[in-house]
Amino acid sequence: MVNTADVKPKTRQMSNLIYKYMRPEHLPHIWCPGCGNGIIMRDVAQAIENLGLSRNNTIIVSGIGCSSRAAGYLDFNTIHTTHGRAIAFATGIKLANPTLEVIVIAGDGDISAIGGNHLIHAARRNIGITVIVMNNNIYGMTGGQYSPTTPKGALGTTAPYGNLDRPFDIAGLAYGAGASFAARGSAFHVQQTINIIQEGIRHKGFSLIDVASVCPTYYGRKNKKGSAVDMLKWQRDNMIPAEKAATMDPVDLRGKLVVGILHQTQYKEFTYAYEQLIKRLYEEREANE
């Protein structure tokens, strides 16, 4: 295996974290000025650094979209897969070698529209992968079409008079489908998001972290949300910690987003159950011989 640390440029103008976990030859990234994806990608690198995961034992899987370019920038064993199928590939990798730490980075459209089926079934199976959703409420790469998380009434290039559909709550969807860990972070709440991603990676079982990103170029401009700074300030003023939200009246939570670990339960992880099954069948066969 080629260790890319050997071929990285010796001279640099970047922090130690970026030098260690990203591919400097591909930076600066192609994301727009003020795009929240860059902040979230750094959160992922910081969480991995804090946990002390080995670069060789960590796999980053991504699909298609703005957010999925993260697999090209992060310096791990990475795989950039087809649209919506990141979880399907990740399931295969995890089953082939359960000791690997598999992290899926995907966008909201990739994970909940094109790959919605894979999401609910991986959650139902409770397979031990971590899914980090960079949720920018729109299809950014293809020009601002409305996605399953575009709020009702919001504008997109395919919804010039306002979106008629109600948005998906991806964390709630995953929990409803059986995920044992569902959480929400945001581009603004950096420290909390790093902690949540750490918890998610450490959690045995399917963990989904829905991270609210910002898309100033399409979502922000179409909906007059202002600049990236204004959108981050909106997140600061309208996101409520999960502990506080638990004590609040649901009416007051309307239009707000709850940030933190929303649901966490424990039940048998899929690769563990699969190994147990194989072991049992071997034992039964030996007993019969």
Added chain:
Amino acid sequence: MKDTRTLIINSAWCKGCGICAAFCPKEALEVVDDKVRRKEGTDCVLCGMCELRCPDYAIYIDEKDDEEAKNQWVMSY
């Protein structure tokens, strides 16, 4: 003890979104011609808020006596 760290701005990577300047608690940064720079007459307390939220990793805090940073200067000429 003297702080050996300093604020470094990599203008080549800066896209001028202004997030670091907006969330700097000491208001010590400004964006001029789509690039961020230190505002004159202000104090930087090296809190690192800009580094946490910079989407382009163009601003960060590092040790002053960084051998590699010196090499960068030599190599670029």
